[in-house]
Amino acid sequence: MNPSRPRIPEATVARLAVYLRVLTGLADGGRASVSSGELAGAAGVNPAGLRKDLSHLGPCGVRGVGYDVLGLRDRIARVLGVERSRACVLVGLGNLGSALADYAGFGSRGFEFVGLFDSAPERIGQVIGGHAVQPVTELDQVVVGTRATIGVIATPAEVAQxxxxxxxxxxxxxxxxxxxxxxxxxxxxxxxxxxxxxxLQVLAFLDTQRDTPDDARRDARVPALGGMS
Amino acid sequence: MNPSRPRIPEATVARLAVYLRVLTGLADGGRASVSSGELAGAAGVNPAGLRKDLSHLGPCGVRGVGYDVLGLRDRIARVLGVERSRACVLVGLGNLGSALADYAGFGSRGFEFVGLFDSAPERIGQVIGGHAVQPVTELDQVVVGTRATIGVIATPAEVAQxxxxxxxxxxxxxxxxxxxxxxxxxxxxxxxxxxxxxxLQVLAFLDTQRDTPDDARRDARVPALGGMS
DNA sequence: AACCGCTTGTGAACGCAGGAACAAAGTCGC
DNA sequence: GCGACTTTGTTCCTGCGTTCACAAGCGGTT
Structure with a gap:
């Protein structure tokens, strides 16, 4: 594969983020190396697929042994751009927005909220996740000042656009x-x-399909949907 | 094609949920019919793809006119199993869990939380989204008693399994x-x-890839020999 | 030093999703 | 009543993602 930056499929990128999380856990546990089988099991994917995903980064494992935990973790982090911290702003601090602002999973992965914004006066000044909520009128100024490149929208649908x-x-x-x-x-x-x-609705559909109330009976029953071994 | 329920791709099911949301909004606005182009625009997908998605439900539009808003909405709702209310339980009422319990988008789509559970004593009895938080010890009993079929896990990773x-x-x-x-x-x-x-990490990757014209060449290049120490 | 088991990396086939173009069908206008 | 326009439903095709299977390479052992 082209080692520089041919173009990593988005589906692979999403899985790389999962591998990175698992590898971080293994590194904290003191593990030195992992095999593709074990890593795939912890990530919930197919071992061959995992190897193909990693092949996009160039050869980074040792045959007969496995992958170096720390080395692989750092390499994935570098490819994903997690190595450097990124400034994010969050707009809308209802229930969901507050949860996001206080979500530890963001900060530990290089995402730093530099501004929380809401339009409701009663929320202004409230401190969530270590930052004070500011009025949305300040939004442009803060984004420009901090050079934030990522914005998270957790507002009602009407004002999202x-x-x-x-x-x-x-x-x-x-x-x-x-x-x-x-x-x-x-x-x-x-x-x-x-x-x-x-x-949730996808789950409801799968549940409905499984129940087979009356309609699907005359059709061939689906034997095993999503059957991963 | 097949009028019953042969097998609808999961990707289509996910989009059907989006169409359902848009159609509900149109119905509330009093619209009687929509064309595939307009519906696709509101859902953010390709018109041809939308028609293909809907074709899985059998013919449900009128050529030359479009789709009947109410009829299509009800048909999608029936296929997705949203017509009847579903009992859900939610475990873990930290920031994210509380946001989920109070998220209006669930209740309006046929998902009813019949039990909220947490292990922290200080959260027991707290009322969120109209329901009181119960200790996890009650979980099994409530699930059996209410015949809940859907469970939502918003706990720390350590206890999720x-x-x-x-x-x-x-x-x-x-x-x-x-x-x-x-x-x-x-x-x-x-x-x-x-x-x-x-x-967020996928976004960070896309951002990194966008503004690294030549920087990535030497940095992400495999060291060729020596591998990783 | 050579063999053997183990694991990675890659090549090929399969299935699926997405997009564009075409045909069928119904409605509106005359 | 007939023609033309509009929009759906379908079909083909291209590309992507996933899986299987095999060759290559490294470490340990005798």
Whole structure:
């Protein structure tokens, strides 16, 4: 594979983040090396797929032995860009936004919130996760001043697009959107959508399909969906 | 094609949930019909893909006119199993769990929390989203009594597997896991993993890849020999 | 020093998802 | 009543992701 930066598939990138978490845990436990089988088991993926994912980074294991835990962890961290801290701003501090602002998983992975913003006056000044909530009117100024490149939207759906516009206008190039609306952003800005209720509905569908109330009976029954060995 | 329920791809199911949300909004606005183009725009997908998704439900539109908003909404709701309310239990009421328990998006889509559980004594009795937090010791009893089929895990990673075991033992068949660990569950139990920090890391990677025109060349290049010490 | 087991890395096949183009079908206008 | 326009439903195709299977390479052992 092209060792420089051919283009790592997004699906692989998402899994690399999982591997990184597992490797960090192993490193804290004092482990020196891991095999692809063990690492794949802890990450919940196929061993061959894991090796293919890692092959995008160039050869980084030792045949017959496995992978060096610390070396692999650092290499993945470097590829993902976690090595350096990134300034993020978060808009909307309702229940979900507050949880995100206080989520330890972000800070430990190189994401630092440099600004929390809300439009409700009663939330201004409230300290969440070590930072005081500021009025949204300060948003542009803080984004420019801190050169934040990542914006997280946890507002109601109605104002999400307006917040997105302000974020991109201020220079944010990556947006993580928890509001249940499809955002439109200028070219060059990455938007990732996370809809919590969608996940639940997929589960409900699988459950419904499994129950086979009356309809699906005449069709061939699905033997084993999602059967991973 | 097949009018019953042959097998709908999971990716399609996830998008159907999005279409359902948009259609609900249109119905509340009084709209009677929509074209695939408009619906696709609001959902952020390709019109052709949307039509292909809907074709899995059998023909449900009128050529030359579009889709009947109410009819399509009800049909998707029926396929997804949202028509009837589903009993869910939630374990772990830290910041994220509390946000989930109070998230309006769940209740309005047919998911009803019938039990909130935590192990911390100071959280017992606290009312969140209209329900009182109970000790985890009551978990099995409540699951059996309410016949809950969906369990949501928002605990620390260390106890997530134990919670998963108890949920499945009590009869839960679908699990939505927010803890950053890969859960192992008995066959026949669906587990969906949501890792909030993974999404941010994907964004960070895309950002890194975007503004490293030549820097990545030497840095990410494999040392060719010596591997990793 | 050579053999053997173990593990990585890669090549190929399979299945799936996404996109574009085409045909069918229904409605509106005349 | 007939034609034309609009929009759906379908089909083909391309590309991607995933899995299986095998060759290559390294360490330990005799």
């Amino acid at each position: 307006a917040v997105c516009d302000r974020l991109t206008a201020a220079g944010v190039r990556s947006i993580l959107n928890f509001a249940p609306v499809a955002l439109v952003a200028p070219a060059g800005v990455d938007v990732r959508q996370v809809d919590l209720s969608v996940e | 134990a919670v998963c075991d108890r949920l499945t033992a009590a009869g839960v068949r679908s699990i939505l896991n927010f803890a950053p660990v890969a859960l192992v569950a008995p066959a026949g139990v669906d587990v969906r993993q949501v890792d909030l920090s993974v999404e």
